[in-house]
Amino acid sequence: MKQQEDTLNPDSAAPMRLEKARCLILACGNTLRSDDGLGPHLAAWAEERFRDEPCVTIISRQQWTPELAADVAAADAVLFVDCSIETKPGSVHLLPVLPRSSSPATATHHLDAPGLLALAHALYGARPAHAMLLAVGAGSIELGETLSDPVASALPRARGVLEKAVRRFLGN
Amino acid sequence: MSQTITIDPVTRLEGHGKITIQLNGQGEVDSAHFHVTQVRGFERFSEGRPFYEMPSLMARVCGICPVSHLLASAKACEAIMSVRIPHTAAQLRRVLNLAQMVQSHALSFFYLSSPDLLLGMEADPKVRHILGVAAAKPELGLAGVGLRRFGQSIIELLGSKRIHPGWVVPGGVTEPLSAGKRDKILSMLPEAYAGIQLALDAYKKIADNFRPEIEVFANFPSNYLGLINEEDESIAFTDGALRLVDAKGAIIEDGITASRFTEVIGEAVEPYSYTKFAYYKPLGYPGGCYRVGPLARLNIVKRMGAPKAEKEFVEFKQLAAGPVESSFHYHHARLIEILFGLEKIEEILADPKILDTHVRATAGVNRLEGAGQAEAPRGVLHHHYKVDDDGKMVWSNLVIATGQNNHAMDSGVLQAARHYVKDGKFTDGMLNRIEAVVRTFDPCLSCSTHALGQMPLAVSLVSADGEVLDRVAR
Secondary structure, rough: HHHHHHHHHHOOOOOOOOOOEEEEEEEEOOEEHHHHHHHHHHHHHHHHOOOOOOEEEEEEEEEOOOOHOOOHOOOOEEEEEEEEEEOOOOEEEEEEEOOOOOOOOHHOOOOOHHHHHHHHHHOOOOOOOEEEEEHHHHHHHOOOOOOOOHHHHHHHHHHHHHHHHHHHHHOO | OHHHHHEEEOOOEOEEEEEEEEEEOOOOEEEEEEEEEEOOOHHHHHOEEEEEHHHHHHHOOOOOOHHHHHHHHHHHHHHOOOOOOHHHHHHHHHHHHHHHHHHHHHHHHHHHHHHHHHHOOOOOOOOOOOOHHHHHHHHHHHHHHHHHHHHHHHHHHOOOOOOOOOOOOOOEOOOOOOOHHHHHHHHHHHHHHHHHHHHHHHHHHHHEEEHHHHOOOOOOEEEEEEEEEEOEEEOOOOOOEEEEEEEOOEEEEEEEEEEHHHHHEEOOOOOOOOOOEEEHHHHOOOOOOEEOEEEEEEEHHHEOOOOOHHHHHHHHHHHOOOOOOHHHHHHHHHHHHHHHHHHHHHHHHHOOHHHHOOOOOOOOOOOEEEEEEEOOOOOEHHHHHHOOOOEEEEEEEEOOHHHHHHHHHHHHHHHHHHHHHHHOOOOOHHHHHHHHHHHHHEEEEEHHHOOOOOOOOEEEEOOOOOOOOEEEEE
């Protein structure tokens, strides 16, 4: 596993050019907002799980911002990880993501997964061969540092889906 | 019957707010206000905390300019400690603050305002965003992404985090700079220079297309406040003292240090906004109101203090005989400041002393009151603290750039509304222009109210008898 900070390794020769990552796990969420912390939670788990996988890069952010398009463009496969307020609490979904150049989030400085894919293509002419979204239905996104019962119960399944998707991307 | 237009929420801002435009019985604009509709109260919940926690607490005010809050807060703490920080620590802080300015200005110009500038004020709102810019002008989209990554990378290299780095502490910084990190930053500069030069060239080519907007985008005389290096009257972001000039560019007051700030600057309150309205006390409110930020900084200094930025500054000053008045020119000033930031970072890192390991001074409570100030990307930021004998916070006050621009934003919205709203009606293009006036200032509404949560902006059109005739919310 290669953490995002590695792209800033002082020993690297090409600081603004990202190394090719076979698989990028891009998580989103706020750990102070209950189930919204699911993305960072799964990212932390994945860092341990893929510690010995140099082809896996993991980035966790509170918001997905446009500059992440460079990381997306540099990946063969991207697994976006986020909670969903539109699905049943604790439900686990693995969905394909297609680029979309117009989304509600584009009015400000953060983007959703389809927007990031579109921006990566527009700026870098690159599109990952595989782009999937792992979404877990949120039970609560109120202030709080713990996951709701449905989401906590769904964690083992979500981890399993995440690992299976990454292994498939890697051809393991 | 009079009417009111409300723009609710104003989009592409840092935070949420709304605009209300009041019409008279003839359908003409009578008044207009920019409202900030959130409240937070950082000053209150800091009470009782140890003063040395304040930099990391106050940095949470904002996710865009936490470094400015870190610096103003640390300086206020150092006034309480009565220490002078080591030279290398001061230089490293300057690099950090400049890096933040570069990434914040890149966000403002490329992500939030370039859709208007490159695609047009009347462009379809469905494409008037960063993705639209990337499709139409990918080279400028790349420049924007590159400059934002440049600034964020430096913040992360120095502070170990892109947002809310804990590296700045009362007394200096926690760790010295390694040669590897210095070389890493220096190696990123050529690409950053190329990006800002591309943006400056592109902006100067299209600026003339916006002459009608330049005329009515908060284009009026005002006072201007900002930090300068007192030695050579050049631009300063982290140290120096404040200078206030009048509408003709004449110095009203110089050498306003952090400890003197509250002697000369007051804060007024209006019933329609949680953001306060700062003013220069001797001139009263609202006559003593002033503008801060990139336009103000370029209006108060005599020189930039870096050769490439100096060349651009000289060209910028050709826009007017005295101070450059239209807030539309904030965009241009912002790009020049990015160039300055790159040059200054390069200059500071070229000094071998930057690797010195003595980067922190220590002391306890030696005074019961202290103040600190720095330039945030949006303008002057002031922190003022009082502590008890044990160093626990008993009082604090934060004066934020957006509050200092509040009166000018209000007046700018009124000026634009009077120009664009005809017969009590407005089109999407007109609405976007009124929003764009506010965007020129790059206000941070989270900072200005020390506010919580998301903040969309709305525009309401209200009749003379209070009836909401039209309302647009995004």
